[in-house]
Amino acid sequence: AQSVTQLGSHVxxxxxxxxxxxxxxSSSVPPYLFWYVQYPNQGLQLLLKYTSAxxxxxxxxxxxxxxxxxxxxxxxxxxxxxxxxxxxYFCAVTYNQGGKLIFGxxxxxxxxx
Amino acid sequence: xxxxTQTPKxxxxxxxxxxxxxxxxxxxxxxxSWYRQDPGMGLRLIHYSVGAGITDQGEVPNGYNVSRSTTxxxxxxxxxxxxxxxSVYFCASTPTGLAGVVPSGAxxxxxxxxxxxxxx
Numbered sequence: 001a002q003s004v005t006q007l008g009s010h011v012x013x014x015x016x017x018x019x020x021x022x023x024x025x026s027s028s029v030p031p032y033l034f035w036y037v038q039y040p041n042q043g044l045q046l047l048l049k050y051t052s053a054x055x056x057x058x059x060x061x062x063x064x065x066x067x068x069x070x071x072x073x074x075x076x077x078x079x080x081x082x083x084x085x086x087x088x089y090f091c092a093v094t095y096n097q098g099g100k101l102i103f104g105x106x107x108x109x110x111x112x113x
Numbered sequence: 114x115x116x117x118t119q120t121p122k123x124x125x126x127x128x129x130x131x132x133x134x135x136x137x138x139x140x141x142x143x144x145x146s147w148y149r150q151d152p153g154m155g156l157r158l159i160h161y162s163v164g165a166g167i168t169d170q171g172e173v174p175n176g177y178n179v180s181r182s183t184t185x186x187x188x189x190x191x192x193x194x195x196x197x198x199x200s201v202y203f204c205a206s207t208p209t210g211l212a213g214v215v216p217s218g219a220x221x222x223x224x225x226x227x228x229x230x231x232x233x
Binding site: 009036042044049101102 | 158224
């Protein structure tokens, strides 16, 4: 079955530190991968997406993610955390063009001053 | 502003009551979907639609009904609410080409702000 796993339901970093949020997917066919962010009391917004072009994908707000087929991973990183990055982050995958996204469990990012 | 509009934002129901969560989008998106968000479980797909008159079940369809009479609207109905349906519900849409086919495969969902439902 198609699935996506986010390692760590809560991640806490200090302001200015590296942010690393982990996402692994299960697939026997090439996936389309996404990271969405949800700020408190809001809906989800797209951070970035991978669609089989460049393996390193740059998104909004300084985030980027690298698709590693050998590791079936799509980890999200940001070199320097900002207080405004505190939110919940969701990795999502789809394997066809039918629009059915499967979401991971979510990782809540806290940023300490 | 263009986007996905959900109403109501908050609702409290008693067990056994019925209600409809409304979702409307003004972007002419063919694909619309409903998700529920529960702590530690991410978002789970309830129902989706690839065009007017076409609906299908997602991961967790039991207890919910949908219909799609127009491109713009995709209401979610709870016929007999249960405490297990306490959740935050999100409607999301995306454009497609022919019904069920996304030209680029890169579906970017536009989400509504959510509807928080409590069933007592």
